[in-house]
Amino acid sequence: MPFQELLDQVGGLGKFQILQMVLIVPFLVMTACQMFLENFTTVIPGHRCWVHTLDNDTVSDNDSGILSPETLLRIFIPLDSDLRPEKCHRFIHPQWQLLHLNGSVTNMTEPDKETCLDGWVYDQSSFPSTIVTEWDLVCNYQSQKSVVQSLFMAGMLVGGLIGGHLSDRFGRKLILRWCLLQLTIVGTSAAFVSNFHIYCLLRFLSGCSSIIILANDGMLITEWIRPPSRVMVITVISCAFSVGHILLGGLAFVFREWRTLQLVVSVPFLVFFFSSRWLVESARWLIINNKPEEGLEALRKVAYTNGMQNAGDALTMEICNHNTLLWHHDQSTAPWEQYFPVPGDLWGPHCHYPMSSSFSTESYGPSNNPDTFHVPGGTFCFGQHVCAPRARAFGLETVASRCGATLAPLLMMLMEYLSILPWIIYGVSPIIAGLAVLILPETRNLPLLDTLHDVKNNKEFSRKVNEINSFVKVTKF
Template sequence: MAFQELLDQVGGLGKFQILQMVLIVPFLVMTACQMFLENFTTVIPGHRCWVHTLDNDTVSDNDSGILSPDTLLRIFIPLDSDLRPEKCHRFIHPQWQLLHLNGSVTNMTEPDKETCLDGWVYDQSSFPSTIVTEWDLVCNYQSQKSVVQSLFMAGMLVGGLIGGHLSDRFGRKLILRWCLLQLTVVGTSAAFVSNFHIYCLLRFLSGCSSIIILANDGMLITEWIRPPSRVMVITVISCALSVGHILLGGLAFVFREWRTLQLVVSVPFLVFFFSSRWLVESARWLIINNKPEEGLEALRKVAYTNGMQNAGDALTMENHMGRRTTQTLFMFLVGLSVLVNTFVPQEMQTLRVALASVGISCAAASVTSFSVHIFELIPTVLRARALGLETVASRCGATLAPLLMMLMEYLSILPWIIYGVSPIIAGLAVLILPETRNLPLLDTLHDVKNNKEFSRKVNEINSFVKVTKF
């Protein structure tokens, strides 16, 4: 009997699938927090050079006299073009004569300046500390802030490549549990390190774990779902990631010290590691990897949980236009919103924000549709590897996008034209792919070759495994 028929027998969206999602959704929410953690831990607060007379408590108390802090600041710190204290320079010698100037003097010699040799003073009103203030990643060292973010993305790229292979080889659940434990260890350790390079290494390892958790969570849900309900389930996954983004903002508002925030978004993964023991391995993967008895045992567990009542029959939801048409439509809208916004005057802020909102919404919808399509196009034996390659492509895109802004030196609207035209071309390319709406998931390469009949036979190199109804 084909696996899809067995899944229909035990329930394609019943109590078991709901419980599986209840266990997995928190993993997705907190993983999203890990992915965007640098939005808050690498904030660059207002800063200026440390000055002995200003910032040494003993000297300030004795020598400041009747001079206010702002007055002293004017003596020791030069002003930038916006008449604000410079962030990266200070006067070599105090400029007392500046106290007597009521206006600008054009023929005055520019006082000698130097870099912040003694460190910086930071504005702690919003964030008591960040990794920027921890390791002084400002001025000449500001580029190192980007290193942290790049290394996390590089970790996701490497994790996508390695994790996909390991998941197809050793199973979705085993690799997921390992990554949950790894993220607990490296994430928690990052909250206590005092060396910047070690912190970078730990964030790289966090990126490796995060992408594997996302991919395997998705497979452990979708490979248990009937085709009519798959869109709804993947939409829930996308919404879970969005909830994670919202939650991170709230956590960052409450826990503003970067080490505390790092700890708060890492410790829950220890709980997830223990709760993941109740997840059920994908029966598809078990059967395809010559473990039919374990696969049937998993199916029996599902049947018992669902009461053998086909609980999913009444819960169906489909994008009715099909995968290809839906993706093409939304990607066209993304491209058009970018192109139109490019030529809207800056003064029309309401219209610009509205167009940007439409573009972001359509982009999210197209990503959801794409997630459904890729799961249905790729057979079970290669699905994790394919998701790994998809991760590589997305990371390359994320890396390339900021570089395109350099083209503004030649033509100010050129990057935005590229951003607008690219999704339109990609939407047309989607039409080349086969439609998979309401079709069962492919399991083997044999199924791909015979996708017109969608045979669900399980083929091995020189043997045939027959799966029967129990």
């Protein structure tokens, strides 16, 4: 393809690409921390009902200090089936007679109990504060913990769809920088809010920004890389995502108060916002969006950085205009076809959507509930290789994957009816998704397809794959 030849001339994997990755990889690492922040900020510590006699600071130590705290706890808090203090109930009246039972079985009726009307007392030995302890998201309110996780994923769903359209229209770099600034503001603000609903809104907005950062980071790297090197680069991107998981665990070990942890994973995005000014916009996007002069300037900058000044000087506007003609051809396509082209053109890539949804359900469900089931993270899919416009296609894939991710935490509620049911769903989903892989087109060593014109000619292009792989045009100046 014409742009592939341009990329070969200016350097498809050189100093420029390495510097671009050095700038972008930290974005990915910290965004991964944002995505799984609720693993630590929503930890449910040990808890029991607040009792006036036990927990009121104005009351002296049972006046005489004769009874130990454990003894008083037995009087006011019932025991569960494991003979541990119940988490969600207390006795309506003190049960002094329980002190004389010594574990013997009697025919006495069970004392009347009530819910925790005055709040809860939490075990602060591991985490001094979480949003669970902040807003009492336990017992009858425990489901709201899953709502917080789902709202973040819902934000990623909305952000993926809207951000894909904006990135295709206004550029990858501009929208990326806006989202870095937005995530700085809403993430930092979330560390200071005192209202649960406002916190949920801010986490939703954080999700909107996070997915766009991930998408545009991936595109700003892969759209500058030659096909033979693209697999290696995407592997590095995936490893950066895993490093984010590891880093988050370390940060949560050091900063155990949830507001501090929220602040620590949000403030770095302000630094990223300023450093992103040195990123170079995708020349592919500039050229196919009828900005050949800017695309040519970006290519010359890449050539200069990669030490290929002669190639940069030899780039001509005629080469860029050839790509511009392809863009005008695509503009004649109906708007709905940019997302859902005619049958036969993108049937393969669109089959990727149910696979993404199932993968996200299986991945984010267990990983967002580490207290129930531990799963190592580290795999992330950055979108189709053969779908154009690329950012909008990624947005649609994000919608599909976030549908699965949004439902994943909510599936844990099914444990109230059948404890094994969520795990059955998590296990069956990837098996079903695996069937969709069989009809995906092969993308190994193939150049990125930039326009719908390219996609519609994909069959003819695929027949020339061997020729492309065996011969790369290199022009010396």
